[in-house]
Amino acid sequence: MTAISSLVPARFLTLTAHLVIVITIFWSRDSNVLACLPLQYTQEQYQARDTELIVALSVTLGLFVVELAGFLSGVSMFNSSQSLLSLAAHCSASVCLSFFVFQQWECWTYWYMFGFCSALPAATEIVIFMAVFGLKKKAL
Numbered sequence: 497m498t499a500i501s502s503l504v505p506a507r508f509l510t511l512t513a514h515l516v517i518v519i520t521i522f523w524s525r526d527s528n529v530l531a532c533l534p535l536q537y538t539q540e541q542y543q544a545r546d547t548e549l550i551v552a553l554s555v556t557l558g559l560f561v562v563e564l565a566g567f568l569s570g571v572s573m574f575n576s577s578q579s580l581l582s583l584a585a586h587c588s589a590s591v592c593l594s595f596f597v598f599q600q601w602e603c604w605t606y607w608y609m610f611g612f613c614s615a616l617p618a619a620t621e622i623v624i625f626m627a628v629f630g631l632k633k634k635a636l
Contacts, residue, residue, distance in 0.1 A: 503579040507583050510586035514590050514613070518553055520597065521549075521597060522550075527597075528606075531601065555614075559615060562622060563582065566578075572624045578620055585612065585613045592609050596609070
């Protein structure tokens with residue numbers, strides 16, 4: 497198996513791992529919301545932080561749809577640059593989000609992981625979509 501062809505299953509596995517961890521955070525977000533709050537907090541503060549985390553996780557899932565659509569449709573499946581970027585971003589996101597869950601990091605740290613590990617690969621995926629469908633360029 498060549499290095500290029502081994503990127504496809506590795507990219508799929510890291511995308512899947514990142515997706516599973518994001519879904520897990522949806523289920524167990526209470527501990528992370530509590531980590532964002534001071535020792536004495538009001539219900540409004542809790543609701544605001546919980547809503548912030550729900551919005552961040554929902555936007556992440558939306559970006560997963562974009563990236564999985566490009567990957568599974570074949571538009572960017574064999575694009576080695578996108579595969580390497582996606583592989584690195586989602587692998588680091590899987591590790592960081594595992595720490596986010598287990599060590600109960602504060603909510604603001606999620607936004608950094610979101611920007612580098614979800615928004616960046618999805619933005620490049622959108623650029624590839626525009627190049628392939630808008631400019632009629634070759635997918636590779």
